[in-house]
Amino acid sequence: MFCEKCGKEIPDSTKFCPYCGAPVSKAQDFVNKAGEAFNAAEQELGSAFDEVKQSFTGNSANQQNAGGQYNGSYQNNGAGQYNAGYQNNGAGQYNTGYQNNGGQTPPPYRGEKLKDDRGLASYIILSIITCGIYGYYFIYKMAHDVNVACDGDGENTSGLVAFILLSMITCGIYAWYWYYKLGNRLANNAGRYGLGIQENGTTVLMWCIFGTLICGIGPFIAMHILIKNSNMICNAYNRTHGLM
Numbered sequence: 065m066f067c068e069k070c071g072k073e074i075p076d077s078t079k080f081c082p083y084c085g086a087p088v089s090k091a092q093d094f095v096n097k098a099g100e101a102f103n104a105a106e107q108e109l110g111s112a113f114d115e116v117k118q119s120f121t122g123n124s125a126n127q128q129n130a131g132g133q134y135n136g137s138y139q140n141n142g143a144g145q146y147n148a149g150y151q152n153n154g155a156g157q158y159n160t161g162y163q164n165n166g167g168q169t170p171p172p173y174r175g176e177k178l179k180d181d182r183g184l185a186s187y188i189i190l191s192i193i194t195c196g197i198y199g200y201y202f203i204y205k206m207a208h209d210v211n212v213a214c215d216g217d218g219e220n221t222s223g224l225v226a227f228i229l230l231s232m233i234t235c236g237i238y239a240w241y242w243y244y245k246l247g248n249r250l251a252n253n254a255g256r257y258g259l260g261i262q263e264n265g266t267t268v269l270m271w272c273i274f275g276t277l278i279c280g281i282g283p284f285i286a287m288h289i290l291i292k293n294s295n296m297i298c299n300a301y302n303r304t305h306g307l308m
Contacts, residue, residue: 170256170304171215177307178209180299184288203227210246210294213301214253221246243286244269250293257300263289 066073069086080087182202191199204224211221222230222242230238248265268286275282302308 169216170301171213173305174212174215176212178213178298178301179205180295180302182206182291182295184284184291187287187291188284200224200228206290206294207246209298210249213294213297214249214256217249217253217256219245219249221249240269240272243272243290246290247286247293250290250297253297254293257297257304259296259300261293261296263293 067081067084067086070081070084072081072083074081074083187199187202191197191202201224207221207223207227214221227239227242231242244265246265247263247268251261251264254261268289271282271286271289273282275285
């Protein structure tokens with residue numbers, strides 16, 4: 065095996081690396097992996113708290129200022145147009161660094177950077193702490209960001225009010241339909257940014273329905289898929305518009 069710290073090959077039975085002294089036992093490896101997982105969860109929670117704080121305080125790195133300029137490398141050129149840091153290729157088109165595989169162009173800049181670092185751990189932990197309230201806020205914000213990133217595709221991801229009311233009326237069935245539609249929309253818009261998303265709405269729906277038989281973890285796997293793919297789309301949107 066190899067030492068994770070210095071990378072040198074050492075015998076399998078070694079507990080401490082003879083080159084750098086780092087512990088290499090399986091128990092220590094488990095402790096290190098667990099520490100990394102907890103650190104990642106902590107970062108997710110911090111990011112989620114920041115998002116909630118910004119929503120209530122109204123702070124945004126992309127709000128319009130009094131001079132008619134937008135942060136994020138977007139400036140008013142005085143003629144009611146905004147430069148986005150992209151060069152015109154002479155044919156009225158702009159290079160964004162993303163290949164268009166779906167016959168559509170990415171949506172225009174909407175004056176805000178989208179959140180692209182959501183995580184399942186923060187979704188679960190904060191939903192438990194807030195008795196489910198954060199879960200609804202999470203749905204609201206994710207639907208908003210997807211609508212921005214996928215604008216122009218002819219679809220609209222319904223917001224929180226419709227999600228709550230229709231889920232109550234249908235005894236939760238509409239929530240599965242919402243997940244299914246969102247999964248398909250993310251997969252269909254991947255080509256606009258040159259991305260490849262394998263999981264579609266059917267994959268998400270199957271996890272919601274049949275995954276409940278696997279100790280009830282199916283819906284969490286379905287949510288993980290939606291979070292992962294929405295992060296990809298939002299990240300591509302931010303990169304396309306120079307918001308990284």
